[in-house]
Amino acid sequence: MNVLEPCDLLIEAGHVVPVVPKGAVLADHAVAVKDGRILAVLPRAEARARFLPAEIVSRPEAALIPGLVNIHTHNPMTLLRGVADDLPLMPWLQEHIWPIEGAVMGPDYIADGIELAVAEMLRGGTTTCNENYFFPDVQAQTYKRLGFRATVGLPVIEFPSPWAKTTAEYFDKALEVYDAWRTDPLIRFAFAPHAPYTVSDASFERIGMLSAQLDIPIHCHVHETAQEITDSQAQHGQRPLARLDRLGIVDSRLIAVHMTQLTEGEIKLCAERGVHIAHCPQSNLKLASGFCPVEALRTAGVNVAIGTDGCASNNDLDMFEETR
Numbered sequence: 001m002n003v004l005e006p007c008d009l010l011i012e013a014g015h016v017v018p019v020v021p022k023g024a025v026l027a028d029h030a031v032a033v034k035d036g037r038i039l040a041v042l043p044r045a046e047a048r049a050r051f052l053p054a055e056i057v058s059r060p061e062a063a064l065i066p067g068l069v070n071i072h073t074h075n076p077m078t079l080l081r082g083v084a085d086d087l088p089l090m091p092w093l094q095e096h097i098w099p100i101e102g103a104v105m106g107p108d109y110i111a112d113g114i115e116l117a118v119a120e121m122l123r124g125g126t127t128t129c130n131e132n133y134f135f136p137d138v139q140a141q142t143y144k145r146l147g148f149r150a151t152v153g154l155p156v157i158e159f160p161s162p163w164a165k166t167t168a169e170y171f172d173k174a175l176e177v178y179d180a181w182r183t184d185p186l187i188r189f190a191f192a193p194h195a196p197y198t199v200s201d202a203s204f205e206r207i208g209m210l211s212a213q214l215d216i217p218i219h220c221h222v223h224e225t226a227q228e229i230t231d232s233q234a235q236h237g238q239r240p241l242a243r244l245d246r247l248g249i250v251d252s253r254l255i256a257v258h259m260t261q262l263t264e265g266e267i268k269l270c271a272e273r274g275v276h277i278a279h280c281p282q283s284n285l286k287l288a289s290g291f292c293p294v295e296a297l298r299t300a301g302v303n304v305a306i307g308t309d310g311c312a313s314n315n316d317l318d319m320f321e322e323t324r
């Protein structure tokens with residue numbers, strides 16, 4: 001007699017879209033799960049003959065897809081949804097977002113905002129996010145408590161905030177949080193320098209050195225607006241990407257967010273170095289920042305991923321809407 005293999009969960013669907021092979025759509029398949037891991041992806045009839053599941057979820061009318069990954073978000077900002085609509089980036093940040101954040105920023109705001117964001121992300125099929133905000137210790141605790149996979153950003157910005165008062169304190173606290181969590185299976189880390197216009201040369205050089213030592217990504221807003229380029233040329237005599245290259249961080253560890261202003265040479269540089277680009281179309285439209293040249297980047301071989309940005313510049317965390 002055939003002995004059935006026990007598993008925790010069998011999900012049957014009219015169509016299963018696996019992670020690999022890329023582009024495959026499997027009709028009338030099932031996914032067997034045990035101890036939080038996928039045991040097998042196989043035809044439904046074979047699954048019933050092989051497994052003894054504790055629970056069966058049957059969705060013959062539905063497609064089962066992998067969890068979506070939101071590559072750029074500031075999830076505590078779900079609490080700032082709808083604040084200061086229809087303004088360009090700098091007045092939006094300087095006159096509205098930064099003053100409000102200054103007033104509400106703290107562990108409760110971070111935890112509550114992430115909890116709301118996780119509920120919204122799960123309802124929209126998102127199971128992993130790349131987070132970029134203050135209080136990475138509270139972020140890590142909150143994502144862990146909710147069982148949600150996240151890459152937590154270690155913030156660096158040359159302004160005092162309720163998280164850190166000086167540049168040295170941003171780095172010290174970043175490394176403390178990293179050390180406390182570095183072996184966790186659910187939570188990972190990236191350095192999160194805010195943007196070229198809020199982070200100094202010395203800080204970028206230190207981030208480059210540390211990210212290489214720890215082998216963690218650098219998650220940074222880059223070339224978000226035309227103004228950013230003009231200001232950088234006036235202040236540093238270089239476009240921001242060229243400056244970051246001079247400081248040694250334009251490589252495959254860099255996740256460059258927005259990138260609405262790119263020359264052909266910059267697209268080529270990103271392709272050669274393996275830079276990853278986070279494309280946030282709704283944020284770029286809401287703040288009238290510009291258009292990321294996605295097709296030119298993809299044609300050049302650059303990895304482009306989709307992000308919602310924070311809720312305040314979107315105003316939701318819906319990855320299907322973002323993709324559309």
Ligand SMILES: [Zn+2]
Binds near residue numbers: 072074257309
């Ligand atoms: Zn952002």
